[in-house]
Amino acid sequence: MKARLTHGWKIAVATLAVVSVASCGLESGGALPLSVNPGSIQPIPELQGVKVTVGSKDFTEQIVLGYIIEFALSAAGADVRDLTNIQGSNSTRDAQLNGQVDVTYEYTGTGWINYLGNETPVPDPRAQYEATRDADLATHDMVWSDPAPMNNTYALAMSRDTATRTGVKTISDYARLVESDPGAAVTCVETEFNVRQDGYPGLAAKYGFDAGRSQRSILQSGIIYQATADGDQCKFGEVFTTDGRIIALDLVLLDDDLAFFPKYNPAIVVKKNFSQAHPEISQVMAPISALLTNDVITEMNRQVDVDGREPADVARDWLVSEGFVTVG
Structure with a gap:
């Protein structure tokens, strides 16, 4: 976090x-x-x-x-x-x-x-x-x-440019992108989220994609927001829904359409x-x-x-x- x-x-x-x-x-x-x-x-x-x-x-x-x-x-x-x-x-x-x-x-x-x-x-x-x-x-x-x-729940975010280029709106869309083109879905997460059951492993299980196929970079939480906004190292990033940088950096949240993340x-x-x-x-x-x-x-x-x-x-x-x- x-x-x-x-x-x-x-x-x-x-x-x-x-x-x-x-x-x-x-x-x-x-x-x-x-x-x-x-x-x-x-x-x-x-x-x-x-x-x-x-x-x-x-x-x-x-x-x-x-x-x-x-x-x-x-x-x-x-x-x-x-x-x-x-x-x-x-x-x-x-x-x-x-x-x-x-x-x-x-x-x-x-x-x-x-x-x-x-x-x-x-x-x-x-x-x-x-x-x-x-x-x-x-x-x-x-x-x-x-x-x-x-x-303050977890979410996946992307820049508006990434949203336009990939057409991703939901985490189900993201899951399909991970399976079809992992390089276009490089995701930045922090260490804890990468191993928590309410983090990436559980997300992959809920949405039915192979976490082993996804390309992930482990970064400190404070770096993920800007890196996701830049869209080079991080096409998608783990964020928290009450973080003020989401608005400041104009990040787009993916809809958790299967309601995976806890309250x-x-x-x-x-x-x-x-x-x-x-x-x-x-x-x-x-x-x-x-x-x-x-x-x-x-x-x-x-x-x-x-x-x-x-x-x-x-x-x-x-x-x-x-x-x-x-x-x-």
């Missing part, structure tokens, strides 16, 4: 945090990069001084969402530690299961497919959430709050014992999650990935604009 940090010191700190999580463990992360004051989120006595470590994965949207949690809980009075930008879904999940991360935004599709081992997504987003919530609680003692309406609605996830000790966390986050639509998160992602703003600044500015927090 998407990754962007613009200052070297942030990369160094994030790398150190990841190494700590993977090796000796980490009881708390770093300090918040920016301060906030209460807005509509007022200090909650039960959260005063409570140590809360917030984690996220290492791509733009997750980092923004992580900072949103951090600023909201800080305004509520918690002693928040920053452990955003952990490399990969599995590392982030392991950090939470091991108690190194207390709170994160996780996606229902990732929970259902990757963490719970299911191969078939549930088409209805609410049913997908409920199935994930119930199974993860029973299996791993993880508590999922109600999800946000945004859906990826983010929800606050907390371990059961932590949730029982601090139910106020989900209460603070509920009205925030309710406002996180595709349009809202796409604009925040665009500000980071296109305009070059810092994720922390974007997250705090949005919370301020909605009145949740203030700045002195």
Whole structure:
């Protein structure tokens, strides 16, 4: 998925945090990069001084969402530690299961497919959430709050020139092109998507084409968008539907006409014992999650990935604009 940090010191700190999580463990992360004051989120006595470590994965949207949690809980009075930008879904999940991360935004599709081992997504987003919530609680003692309406699912994209030249509109069209002319369907994907069951292997199985015939290049997520827009190295590219670069680069999304990709609605996830000790966390986050639509998160992602703003600044500015927090 998407990754962007613009200052070297942030990369160094994030790398150190990841190494700590993977090796000796980490009881708390770093300090918040920016301060906030209460807005509509007022200090909650039960959260005063409570140590809360917030984690996220290492791509733009997750980092923004992580900072949103951090600023909201800080305004509520918690002693928040920053452990955003952990490399990969599995590392982030392991950090939470091991108690190194207390709170994160996780996606229902990732929970259902990757963490719970299911191969078939549930088409209805609410049913997908409920199935994930119930199974993860029973299996791993993880508590999922109600999800946000945004859906950051996978998609395949192409430039308008590629769309015109190939006539591809749907993933079924793409599958036929892979079989008939693999060189015209060179596809750029990131490492994780290339092996995930809700990624390329599952896509090939669902649409009935031979993944072994396809020509794929493994690139970092941040490079795929521009390379797909250029259309030379990447005729098609793996993207995420809430990424602001889709609009900025005028990319065309292929219609998932067989509805393969799961729904990826983010929800606050907390371990059961932590949730029982601090139910106020989900209460603070509920009205925030309710406002996180595709349009809202796409604009925040665009500000980071296109305009070059810092994720922390974007997250705090949005919370301020909605009145949740203030700045002195």
